[in-house]
Amino acid sequence: MTAVYDSPVVLDRRDGPYGEVVLRRHGPLLQIIANGCFLMDTSDGRSERLLVDAAYGALDGRPGPHVLIGGLGVGFSLAHAAADARWGRITVVEREPAVVDWHREGPLAELSADALADPRTEIVEADLVTYVNETSDTFDALCLDIDNGPGWTVTEDNGGLYSAAGLAACARALRPGGVLAVWSAQPSPEFEGTLRNVGFRQVRTEEVPVARGVPDAVHLGIRPG
Template identity: 70%
Template sequence: MAPVSPSYETHPAAGPQEAPRILDRRQGPYGEVVLRARGGTPAVYEIIANGCFLMDTSDGRSERLLIDAALSELPPGRTRPAVLIGGLGVGFSLVRAAEEPRWGRIAVVEREAAVIDWHRTGPLSAVSAAALADPRTEILHTDLVAYLRDGAGQDAFDALCLDIDNGPDWTVTEDNGSLYSPTGLAACRDRLTPGGVLAVWSAQPSPAFEQALRNAGFSGVRTEEIPVVRGVPDVVHLARKGA
């Protein structure tokens, strides 16, 4: 089982907060997922998976950076690049991609039916309704690790923007750990077009993951940081597939 982060009331980036209100709680094939809200109008929404705080709608800078940095890393002159976003979450990455007219296809892989429902017909539609209605957007209800692993001969993308864990060293479920293994990184590389970009969100820097990316044949490996209120910065790990 993955490590369990503190609840939001004691989350290191948050400080003291009022008790959150539970809006929905579901048991699925990967464990329990919970949607919570705190505050008034607009409320701040939080997603908890198996007791592990994943994300909320209070900021979103690092989720937006995930998309922007991947686009900036692409080779010059690439038109209408296709992006695969791993994890719908609270929708910030999808919204950022849909706001950018340079992107072509925007595919989002999300394994939790509850999260998709919260966006389509629930409270998170306030965040993502316009992005979901964008004709470039496609929601794929499946497990990202399996989607990448079983994708031989299927669609390739110019960018993979992955945000399904608290980072390579802090996964939500044990199965997710294989995504950051040599086999998982090879599957990511195989799903990228020549010169394509892999961007991975993390709640903390991981020098070991940077080395794993180099060992997997990626070039241009680097890390961009986003400061947070307390604690170590959020980061986006970036790497390119050879041309």
């Protein structure tokens, strides 16, 4: 018999620095909602894992690369990176303290506890857009997943990340030959064009088919050496 689940159950609701964030359980799934907008759940994770794998593959075997994961979310990208011994350091930038708490001592710990305990992992509580613009660190890969895509941002301020100026800041945060990987709920030819216009090379999009609707996508670009 197929299980039938009632309405989602709210596990935690908080007023964060950028509005309301909610963690809820719907049957076996955990879901994150921000300001009433569904962000993600624990149903799949294929495209989040692709985000990490595609970035590593574009580095052509560079030893011990340092990856920045933008957005902790439900933890799929972090867990996948930490399960791969080839990554040297893993820095995760997450702006919502509630999301970090849910991973450290809440229901999402079941997905990320091992990754958080990995000595390569560092969690930075900061706004990604501000962090990329201000950091003096450089990375081999930026894996960004903070919105539903370049055209569907969680908050208006995030839009600047996908502009020419925002992508130029991403390029500055990358070492020569480093890779920028951006998750999106649908392919964006316009975003590909912006990547090329600001100087990224080998720009391409990898897609992950979904049960209904347009595929998820990972946009990739290489900073010239």
